[in-house]
Amino acid sequence: MTEKGVSSSGLLFSGSDWNFETLARLYDAIAEIALEELKLDIYPNQLEIISSEQMLDAYSSIGMPLMYQHWSFGKRFAFEEHLYRKGYRGLAYELVINSNPCITYLMEENTAAMQALVTAHAAFGHNHFFKNNYMFQRWTDAGAILSYMDFAKKYVARCEERYGTSAVEAILDSAHALMDQGVFRYRRPPRLSSEKERERVRERLDYEAQTYSDLWRTLPRKKTEGGSEERDREVRERKRNLHLPEENLLYFLEKNSLILEPWQRELLRIVRVIAQYFYPQRQTKVMNEGCATFVHHTIMNRLYDKGKISEGAMLEILQSHSNVIFQPGFDDPRFSGLNPYALGFAMMKDIERICTEPTPEDRDWFPDIAGSGNWRETLLDAWANHRDESFILQYLSPAVIRRFRLFQLADDAGTPYCEVAAIHNERGYEAIRSALARSYDIGIIQPDVQVVDVDLLGDRHLKLQHRVRNGVLLEEATRDATLRHVRRLWGYEVSLEGIDAVTGERLYERSTRQVGT
Template sequence: MTEPLYITSHTDWTPALIEQVWKEIELIAAEEMDLKPGVDIYPNSIEIISAEQMLDAYSSIGLPIHYNHWSFGKDFLKSHRAYQSGRQGLAYEIVINTNPCISYLMEDNNMVMQTMVMAHAAIGHNAVFKNNESFKQWTNAGSIVDYMIFARDYIRQCEERYGEEEVELVLDAAHSLAPHGVDKFKRKHHPRMSEEARLQKLLADEDQKQRELDIIMKKTSFKDVDLSEHDEGDSPEEEENLLYFIMKHSPNLPQWKREILRIVYKVNQYFYPQGQTKNLNEGFASFCHYYIMTRLEEKGFLSPDAFMAFLESHSAVIYQPVYTDRWYSGPNPYALGFAILMDLKRMCENPTDEDREWFPHLMGRRWQEVIKEAAFEHRDDSFVAQYMSPKVIRDLKLFTIGFKHGDGDEDDDTILARVTEIHDEVGYKNIRNSMARSLERINYVPQIVVKEADLEGDRTLRLEYVPYMGRAIDLADADLVTDYIDSLWGYAVEIDC
C-alpha cells in the first residue's frame, strides 16, 4: 500500500516517491493551469543523473547525443575543475526540447528540489517547447535525437575516411560561423526523406552536380545562382545565413564538407528559438514551479519546513542583483519573466485603475488564458513590449541611461552617463520599449550579409556589415572569422565594415 504523500525538507527521493509526486504535479497542471498531458505538454521522460553526467550534458550544449569536437571536451574540463574546486555549482536540471521531452534531474537533489525542478522543467519548459510559436515554426522535437545520431555517425565516418585533423578544421570553421547560420525566415518545404537516404542520393549525384556547377559558373553571374531552397522573392544579396550560403554555393567544396556545414546549420537552427525566448521560457517555468509548489503545500503534501526550503531556492533563482553589485550582468531572465507573468495573474484577479488604463484588453479574462497567450504566442522582445507593466518597472526599479559628451564640445572625449527615463507615463513606455529592443537578436549577433559572389570572374565573396545604432564591428574578430570563411569558400573573401 502506498504511504500518504508528505514531503519534509529532509525527505530523500526514491523512484516510487518521484512517481507519486509527478502524478500530483500533472493533476494541478491539468486541472488548475489548463496544461493537459498529451495536449499542452509532450510526454515526459524524467531521468536521474550524476554530477559527472550533468557536466557531460553541459559540454554537449544540452543534447543527449552529439558529435565529437575538441570544444566540447574543453568545456567539460573547465566545468569539471571548477565544480571540483567549489568555484561552480551545477544546475538543478537540464531539459531537452524533444518528443518525449527529456528532463535530467540531479541525483544529489533532495525530494523538495526534485519536486520543484519537475514542475519547472517537465511542466513549464515542456509546455513552451510544445506550444510557443517560435518552437512550433523552427523545431521538430520528434526528430532531433534521430538527426543527432545520424550527425554523430556521419562525422565519425568522415574522421575515419579523411582524418580527424581535416574534419576538425571544417568543424572549427563551421562553429565560427554558427551565430550567422540560422534562417530568420522560412525556406521552401521539400518532401522529407531519411537523412541516410538523402545523403546517399547526394553522394550518388555528386559528379553530376559538379558538372552542373561548372556549367553554371561559366555562363551565369551571382544573381543567376540556383536558389531553389529560398522562398520566392528572396534575393541572394539579402542572404544573412552565411553558413547556408557557403554550403550551397562554395565553388569547390567537397560534398562531405557541405554535409558537415549542414549538420552545424541544422543544430544551430534547433537552438534558435531558445535564444529568442529565454525570458518568457524561464519566466513561465518559474511561474509553473511557484504555482505548483504553493498548491502542493496548500493541499498538505509539503510540510512547512519543506515549503520554506523551496522558497529559499526559488528566491535564489529569481534574485535580481542591482546594477551596482559586483556580479551584476544585466536583467535576470528568470526574474524578469516571472515578474511579468505573476503581474498578469494579479491583473486578471485584482486589477487596479492603472491596470485598466494600460491593459484594458486583459480585464475580465481568466489568468490561465492570459498566461498561456503570453508564453506561447510571443518571443522575448514582443513579450516585454506587450506585457511589462508600470508596476513591474517600479518593482524591478528599471530605468534607462543615456550618454553624452561632458561639456557638449565635440573635441571633449569625456563621456557622462545620465538617467534619461523616470517613472512617469512617458517614462514607463520608453523604458518598456528600450527593454524590448535590447532583447532583439541584432544586439548580440552583428548583421553581416552576402553583398556579392563573383562566380563569373575571380569568385571573390564580398560580405557587408550592416551597422545597428552606429555600432562598429570588432575588426580583429572579423579578420579571424574571415580566415575561416576563406577556408570554406576556397577563394578570396572580403568584408566591408
C-alpha cells in the same frame, strides 16, 4: 488505509531521501495540477536520473543527449569540471531537452523536495513552452531532432575514420565560428525528416562522389566585357540566380562553395541544423524561464495548500526559488544584467495580479485583461504567441518597472557623458518599456552580415556586407578571425564591407588579403 508509499499524514514524501516510487507519486500529483488546473499542454515526458559527471558532460555538449565529438567540447568539460570541483560553481538541478518526448535530466544528488521542484519546472513548465510557443513550432522540429543528432554523431565519426580527425575538425571549427550567422531568421527552414534523412544523405553523397570533378579549379577566369550598363545587368542577373542577398552564411557556403567536397557540405549542414534548433531559445529566454518558474511556483504552492508537502520541504523549495529569481543591484559585484528568471517571473505574476486585483493604473494600461479574472487564458495566450521582445513591449507594466527601478540611459559616442533619458515615472514608462524590449531584439543585438555578391564564373570574390546600426562596429580581432574561417570554406578572396544602415555610407572594408589566411 493509506495509499502505498504515502504517509498517514497525506504527505507525498518525508525527509530528503527519495526513490523511484517517490518520483512517480510526485510526478502524478504535479501532473494533476499542471494539466487540470493550469491547463498545460505538454509532450510526453521522459525523466532520467544522472550523476554530476554526466551533467558536466551535458554542459560541454551544449545540452544535447547525442552529440558528435569535437575538441571544444572536451575543453568545455575540463573548464566546467575545474570550477565545480573547486566549489566556484554549482551545477543545475535539471536539464531539459526540446524534443518529443521531452527529456528531463534530474540530478541524483537532489533531495526529494528539489526533485519535485525541478520536475514541475522542467517537465511541465519548459515542456509546455517548447510545445506551444510559435517560435519553437515554426523554427524547430521536436519530433525529429533526436534521430537527426544520432545520424549526425555517426556521420561525423565515419568522416573522421575516412578522412582523418584533423580534416573534419578544420571544417567544424570554421562552421562553429559561423553558427550565429548560420540561421534563417526570416523564412521557415525545411523540416527534418529523420527517417528519410539517412537515405537522402546517402543517395546525394553517392551521386556527388561519382560526379565530383576537380577540373573546374583549372578553368580560366571569365573576363567581363561590355559597358557599365551590361555589367550592372550581369550583376543583377547573378544576384537573382543566387537569391542574394543571403542572411544564412552557412547555408550559402554549403550550397555554393566550389572547393567543398560532398562530406564537407554535409558537415556544414549538420552545424546549421543545430544552430537553427537553438535559434528560438535565444529569443525567448525571459519568457521560457519565466513560464517555467511561474509554473513550478504555482504547483508547489498548490501541493502545500493541499497538504501534500510539509512546511520543511516548502521552506527548502522557497529558498531555492528565491535564489533563482534573485536580482542583484547594479552596484553588486554579481550584477551582469537583468536576471531572465527574475524579470520573467515578475511579469507572469504581475499578469495574474492585473487579471484578478487590478489598480486604476492597470485598467488604463491593460483595459483588455484588467479585472477579467482570466489569468490562465491570458498567460497561455502570451506563452504561445510572443517572444521576449513583443512580450515585454505588450505586458511590462509600470508596477514592474518601479519594482525593478528601471531607467533609460542615452549614451552618445560623440558626447563625454551619459544622459538619463527616462526614469520610472509617468513620463518615462513608455520609453523604458520600448528600450528594454529593443534590447531583446536579436536583430539588433546581433550583427547583420549578409552575402551580397559573388561572381562564380569570374574571380569568385565573395562579398559580405555588414549593416552597421548606431555606429557599433565589429570587434577587429574576431572580425578578422571570422573572415579567415569564411575564406577556409569558400576557397577564394572574401571581403566584408561595413555600411551605415541609415545613410548607406561605407564605413570600412576588410578583405582576407589584408588579414591573411
